[in-house]
Amino acid sequence: MPKIGLRWKVCVAIAVVSALVALVLSLVVHNAARASMIDNSRDAQNERVQFAQRIYESTGRLTMNARLDDPDLPAPLKLLAREGKLATYVSDDGGAPVVWAETPLKDGKILSLKATFTDRFSVLEDLDQALVIGSSAVVVGGTALGVLIGGQLSRRLRKAAEAAGRVADGETDVRVREAIGGRVRDETDELARAVDAMADALAGRLEAERRVTADIAHELRTPVTGLVTAAELLPPGRPAELVRDRAQALRTLVEDVLEVARLDGAAEQADLQDVALGDFVRRRVAAAAPEAAVTVRGDAVVRTDPRRLERVLGNLLANAARHGRPPIEVTVDGPYVEVRDHGPGFPDDLLRDGPSRFRTGSSDRAGSGHGLGLTIATGQTRVLGARLTFRNVPAEQGGGAVARLLLPRE
Known part of the structure; x- marks a missing residue:
């Protein structure tokens, strides 16, 4: 499953909240404006029908498109007219609503008016367009703010994680508070x-x-x-x-x-010198483990402390001789030095956690020693600014344990 950073989680959360708030406010404003326009249209239609009533009763003429006993008059208005009440009614079919108004006459007839007020409700379309633009601006602005806030928080947490990792690697002078800054x-x-x-x-x-x-x-x-x-x-x-x-x-x-x-x-401080690695390894292996075979695939001049490098190489050879099986092979390839035996390999906990003092390996690698050889080799490697890794060779490739040392070049 792909990893989603904190920045984008904050951004999405703010964008969703902004969109919901903008949608709710837009609906509230739209409905309030529409209700206000309908109420104003009712009032205007009510005044018009009363004016038409006065003209009809005084002159007998129908004005303002008024009609008598209109067969299309909505049933609720007919019922109210029979009760002698003046009333209005809104018929909404999705567009501009149709506003009816009726008033009962003295002769028992019903005078009614019908209008759509299209010009008034056209303003509602402009309002909706403005609400859409405003809502989009709010969402975009909220998203940008989320990216800014989430990015700042994510950077601070990332710096804190990196500093904590350096502390875990042994850099005791590193402080997380100083690393995050701000x-x-x-x-x-x-x-x-x-x-x-x-x-x-x-x-x-x-x-x-x-x-x-x-x-x-x-x-x-x-x-x-x-x-x-x-x-x-x-x-x-x-x-x-x-x-x-x-x-x-x-x-x-x-x-x-x-x-x-x-x-x-x-x-501890290393006394660094330029060392021809291939020739150095040949001489030291010949003195420490004459039975080991040395192969130089590619020579290199490295910047290291010869005394400490000899200590690391001697411990790796002693570990291979003590816990592995012959033949022991030493390979130099540029700045890399590999020491391989053909025994059962390193234990899983060493591969997972690294060397630990007074741990001599699993039962199939038991033997003499106190479990400090690889611990010392790892510590001296750290002083040299080098890197020491451990792995096992698969059984189909001959098996065995491989310690690989990477030294800094000249």
Whole structure:
């Protein structure tokens, strides 16, 4: 179903209301004018029939097209005449109404007049034309006003939505109230203030959680370092190997948590340099994952931080080796770098919501690790001003997970 914007909804609503108001007022004015003209015609016809009566009774002559005992006289007038009453009657056939007037005479006859007053009712046609023009002007003006009001409101809401989206993407310095601008104080302004207050509250809570996480990880570095050193002093043997392995895993976890906390703080700055992407990827993949195959379809010079890019590439390769299956393929195509494995693919919640810390994937991708690799890769990508996306390859095309990194060009 096509989307109908707020501007056009407001425009249509105002146009419909304007048309209904104009129609009702036009009908009221038309009927009131017609009723007034009919009343005036009755009065004029009444005076004429009385004048004709006086002439007939004094001279015996019929004037003003008066008739005696007119067979076409409407039945209600005949009845009133028999009762000795002077009366008028209007016969309306859709055009100019026919106005009758009768008066009983002393000899028992009925004197009557009939007229249409066409000249008077022709004014009603001019009035109707003026009402149509006026109503059309009201509808057009109301529609234009609706477009103006609806457009302004729609623009303010659209700007508010865009600003709220930027806040959701992590731009904590964006304020919806400033984005919509203007001096209008309406419900949109209240909505913007509420969203800004909510964003400030959430930012405060996230910052507090980040500081707690960073403080805990920082405090753990010293005892963990001591634990790793002590493990190295253990005598050779299987128990010592297990202790050293777990101590090193704990050290890696603490370092990763610290890195995530720094990335969450949005204070990290990239040391940008011009890098030949194809040659850079070949060297780093050969050092980090010699078993992975590298294909350069098109080289490009990108503007990036080599240390952070190496970190992103290493995490993607480690994730593919840990949760996927060989062969691991790395493809460079201009500013794009793709890392693909042939395992079961990314879990649906990761594709839907993005990487989340301490989530290692579904049961079919279970293994070692703490679920921070892709989280760190995404955070470093954001610092680089790059874009990292995830998708799965259909089973008929070999299956597997694909992480695609788009870097800014030189």
